Amino acid sequence: MKKLIMILIASWVSSAAATQNPIASVASPEETLGVNVYLSSNGEPSYNVVYKGKDLVADSRLGFELKNQPALTSGFKVVAAKKSRFDETWEQPWGEERFIRNHYNQLRITLREVFGAKRKLDVVFRVYDDGVGFRYEFPEQDSLTTIEILHELTQFNMTADHTAWWTPGQAGNQYEYLYQKTPISKMGLVHTPVTLQTNEGLFVALHEAALHNYSTMNVTGGADGKINATLVPTSKHQPIAVKLTAPAVTPWRTLQVEESAANLVTNYLTLNLNEPNKLGDVSWIKPAKYVGVWWELHLEKTSWKSGPTHGATTANTKKYIDFAAKHGFAGVLVEGWNLGWDGEWWKPGGGNNFNFYTPTPDFDVKELSRYAAEKGVYIIGHHETGAAIENYESQLDDAFKFLNQNGMKAVKTGYVETGEELVNGLYHHGQYYVNHAQRVIDIAAQYKVAVVAHETVKDTGERRTYPNIISREVARGQEYDAWSVDGGNPPNHTAIIPFTRLLSGPMDFTPGAFELTLPSRPKNQVNTTLAKQLALYVVIYSPVQMASDLPEHYEQHLDAFQFIKDVAVDWETTRALGGEIGEYAAIARKDRHSDNWFIGALTNEKARSLQLKLDFLDTGKKYTARIYQDGKTAHYATNPGSYEIREIEVTRGDELVLPLSPGGGAAISLIAK
Known part of the structure; x- marks a missing residue:
C-alpha cells in the first residue's frame, strides 16, 4: 500500500522536485491538481501548482514587505505541516446553482523565523479538483501585533507567456473597460479575474475570494508569464496598502482551472472559499x-x-x-x-x-x-x-x-x-x-434591503456570507451603448464577459434594449440583434434582471417581450453548452421553481450555426420549445431588429440547430408539459 501511495503522489508532484524537494505537498481529492511548498536554503517560502503531472504554476514566491519592520520573506523554518479533508454540499438561498459541493484537501504550513523577533506566519492551501485557493494567516503573537503591509509579494508564475484577457487596473473608469487579449507579458497592471489560456489549451482564471478588511488585489504581468500580486495602496501619498491587527487573515488567492472555457462558467471555487451565510433567515x-x-x-x-x-x-x-x-x-x-x-x-x-x-x-x-x-x-x-x-x-x-x-x-x-x-x-x-x-x-x-452595487469593489464571493449583496455592475454594461464615444460595446464584449467578469459573480448588465438604432443618439447604437438582447437574460447571470428599454418599445414587440416576462432569475442548476472566449457562448439554466429550462446563445460579429444537444432535460418529460432567433437578414449593424419566433416539441436528447447572425443570438424557453 505504501508503494501505491508513492506512485500516486508521483503523478502530480512537480518536475521541479528533481532539483528541490518540497517541504510539504497536497493533492486534490481526485489528484487532478497538486500544490508543492518549498523552503529555500535561506528560508524563503514558495509554492508551485501541478495539473495532471505537469507544472501549471512554476515556483512562485510568498511573503510581504512591511513598514518599519523586516520583510516577511526569508529566514523561516517549518514548525508544522498539517493536512485535512473537507466535503460538504451546501444550498444557496438564491443563485445560479442551488446545491454546491465544497470538496477539498487542505494543507496548513506554519512558519516561524529562526532569528530576530521569531515572527509566525501560516499559509493555508485548499486544493480542489477544479482549482486552488491559498491565503496567509497572522496568528496572535507578541512579536507581530500591528501589521502594516506595503507590498504583498505573492507570485503566480505561469510556465509560459500564455494568452490573457484583461482590463486595466487603477484606471480612471475603474472596471468599466473593454477587454484586451494579449500575452501575459503585455498586459501590465490589470484587474482580476484575469482569464488565461495556456499553450496546452488549459483555461485558468486568476482572482481572489473573501475580500474583507484588505486592499483589492490587482496583478501585474511580466516577462515569460510571470505574474505579481499588486495591492491597491491607500493613496498617492500613503504607500501602506493594508493595516491589520493580529490575529488576521488575507483574502484567498484563487486559480480556477478547467479544460474548456465553457466549464469555467460553472466553477464555484470563489463561492466555496467564502464563509457560510451570517445573516440567518434571508427569505426576505x-x-x-x-x-x-x-x-x-x-x-x-x-x-x-x-x-x-x-x-x-x-x-x-x-x-x-x-x-x-x-x-x-x-x-x-x-x-x-x-x-x-x-x-x-x-x-x-x-x-x-x-x-x-x-x-x-x-x-x-x-x-x-x-x-x-x-x-x-x-x-x-x-x-x-x-x-x-x-x-x-x-x-x-x-x-x-x-x-x-x-x-x-x-x-x-x-x-x-x-x-x-x-x-x-x-x-x-x-x-x-x-x-x-x-x-x-x-x-x-x-x-432588510438588498444591494445592487455599481462602481463598487469587485465581487469575490461575499454573497455566500452576505446574501443581501445580490448583484453588482463592476464591468462595462449596456449603458455604454447609449453614449460612449466609441459607439458602444462591440459584439464580442458579451462573448467575453461570461468567461472573465462573470466568474466573480452576478452582473447588473441591464439588457433588454428593443430600440437598437437609438434615433436620439445618432452616433451610437446597441451593437446586437434583438434576439441577442433576449439571450443576455440567460447568458449574463444576475438574480435581479432589468428590462431596460422604454415601455412603449416593448408594447411594439409584445411577442418578443414575452421571453423577458417568462425567463426565470433564480436557478436550480446551470449547464454551459459551449463557448469560446470572445467568439460565442451558449448556456442553459433550469428554473428553481418549476421544471422549465431556458437557453441563451450569442455570437460576436461573426455569423455561425450552433448545434445544441438537449441531453440536460429531464427524462420522460416533453417540452414546448419557443425559439426566439435572428431573422434571415438580421445583422447587428444593418438590420438589428429582425427576429423570428417558432415553436416545436422536444424531449431529452433532441438536437436544436440555431442560426446566429452577425452580432446575434437566440433565446429559448423550454416549458415542461
Missing part, C-alpha cells in the same frame, strides 16, 4: 425582474436633475409602476428622486450635496409607495454618492431606514468618479473603500 431576499426610469435618462429624454425635464416625478414613476404591474415585474428603479442632483455631482466634492432621505418636491414618495404596494410592486431606491463616502456614511442609518419605511426592498448604489481617487483622496478599491462597502452591506441587512 427575493430574486426579481424590474423596470425603471433609467434608459430614458441615458437617452436624454429626461434628466436626473430637477426641473421641466426631470425623470423622477410622481407621474412618470406611476407610468412605470403601471407597466410593471401589467406585465408581472416586481420592481421599479427610480434614479434622481432625491436632493443633490442639480449640481455637478460627478466632479470631486459634488457628491457631498446628496441627501439620501429627502425627495425632490415633485417626487411624492409616500403616495408612490402606497400606489406601488397597491399594484403589487415595490420601488427600488437609488443612492448615487459621487464617491463622497463620508457624506454617505454620515447618512447610512437614516438612508436605509427611509428605504425600509417606504417599502423599498432593494437599492442601487453608485460611486461615479472622474479618476481613481475618492473625494477624500484615498484610492477607490483600497482597504478603506473595501471596509466602506462592507458597512453598506451590513446596515442594509439590518433594514
Whole structure:
C-alpha cells in the first residue's frame, strides 16, 4: 500500500522536485491538481501548482514587505505541516446553482523565523479538483501585533507567456473597460479575474475570494508569464496598502482551472472559499425582474436633475409602476428622486450635496409607495454618492431606514468618479473603500434591503456570507451603448464577459434594449440583434434582471417581450453548452421553481450555426420549445431588429440547430408539459 501511495503522489508532484524537494505537498481529492511548498536554503517560502503531472504554476514566491519592520520573506523554518479533508454540499438561498459541493484537501504550513523577533506566519492551501485557493494567516503573537503591509509579494508564475484577457487596473473608469487579449507579458497592471489560456489549451482564471478588511488585489504581468500580486495602496501619498491587527487573515488567492472555457462558467471555487451565510433567515431576499426610469435618462429624454425635464416625478414613476404591474415585474428603479442632483455631482466634492432621505418636491414618495404596494410592486431606491463616502456614511442609518419605511426592498448604489481617487483622496478599491462597502452591506441587512452595487469593489464571493449583496455592475454594461464615444460595446464584449467578469459573480448588465438604432443618439447604437438582447437574460447571470428599454418599445414587440416576462432569475442548476472566449457562448439554466429550462446563445460579429444537444432535460418529460432567433437578414449593424419566433416539441436528447447572425443570438424557453 505504501508503494501505491508513492506512485500516486508521483503523478502530480512537480518536475521541479528533481532539483528541490518540497517541504510539504497536497493533492486534490481526485489528484487532478497538486500544490508543492518549498523552503529555500535561506528560508524563503514558495509554492508551485501541478495539473495532471505537469507544472501549471512554476515556483512562485510568498511573503510581504512591511513598514518599519523586516520583510516577511526569508529566514523561516517549518514548525508544522498539517493536512485535512473537507466535503460538504451546501444550498444557496438564491443563485445560479442551488446545491454546491465544497470538496477539498487542505494543507496548513506554519512558519516561524529562526532569528530576530521569531515572527509566525501560516499559509493555508485548499486544493480542489477544479482549482486552488491559498491565503496567509497572522496568528496572535507578541512579536507581530500591528501589521502594516506595503507590498504583498505573492507570485503566480505561469510556465509560459500564455494568452490573457484583461482590463486595466487603477484606471480612471475603474472596471468599466473593454477587454484586451494579449500575452501575459503585455498586459501590465490589470484587474482580476484575469482569464488565461495556456499553450496546452488549459483555461485558468486568476482572482481572489473573501475580500474583507484588505486592499483589492490587482496583478501585474511580466516577462515569460510571470505574474505579481499588486495591492491597491491607500493613496498617492500613503504607500501602506493594508493595516491589520493580529490575529488576521488575507483574502484567498484563487486559480480556477478547467479544460474548456465553457466549464469555467460553472466553477464555484470563489463561492466555496467564502464563509457560510451570517445573516440567518434571508427569505426576505427575493430574486426579481424590474423596470425603471433609467434608459430614458441615458437617452436624454429626461434628466436626473430637477426641473421641466426631470425623470423622477410622481407621474412618470406611476407610468412605470403601471407597466410593471401589467406585465408581472416586481420592481421599479427610480434614479434622481432625491436632493443633490442639480449640481455637478460627478466632479470631486459634488457628491457631498446628496441627501439620501429627502425627495425632490415633485417626487411624492409616500403616495408612490402606497400606489406601488397597491399594484403589487415595490420601488427600488437609488443612492448615487459621487464617491463622497463620508457624506454617505454620515447618512447610512437614516438612508436605509427611509428605504425600509417606504417599502423599498432593494437599492442601487453608485460611486461615479472622474479618476481613481475618492473625494477624500484615498484610492477607490483600497482597504478603506473595501471596509466602506462592507458597512453598506451590513446596515442594509439590518433594514432588510438588498444591494445592487455599481462602481463598487469587485465581487469575490461575499454573497455566500452576505446574501443581501445580490448583484453588482463592476464591468462595462449596456449603458455604454447609449453614449460612449466609441459607439458602444462591440459584439464580442458579451462573448467575453461570461468567461472573465462573470466568474466573480452576478452582473447588473441591464439588457433588454428593443430600440437598437437609438434615433436620439445618432452616433451610437446597441451593437446586437434583438434576439441577442433576449439571450443576455440567460447568458449574463444576475438574480435581479432589468428590462431596460422604454415601455412603449416593448408594447411594439409584445411577442418578443414575452421571453423577458417568462425567463426565470433564480436557478436550480446551470449547464454551459459551449463557448469560446470572445467568439460565442451558449448556456442553459433550469428554473428553481418549476421544471422549465431556458437557453441563451450569442455570437460576436461573426455569423455561425450552433448545434445544441438537449441531453440536460429531464427524462420522460416533453417540452414546448419557443425559439426566439435572428431573422434571415438580421445583422447587428444593418438590420438589428429582425427576429423570428417558432415553436416545436422536444424531449431529452433532441438536437436544436440555431442560426446566429452577425452580432446575434437566440433565446429559448423550454416549458415542461
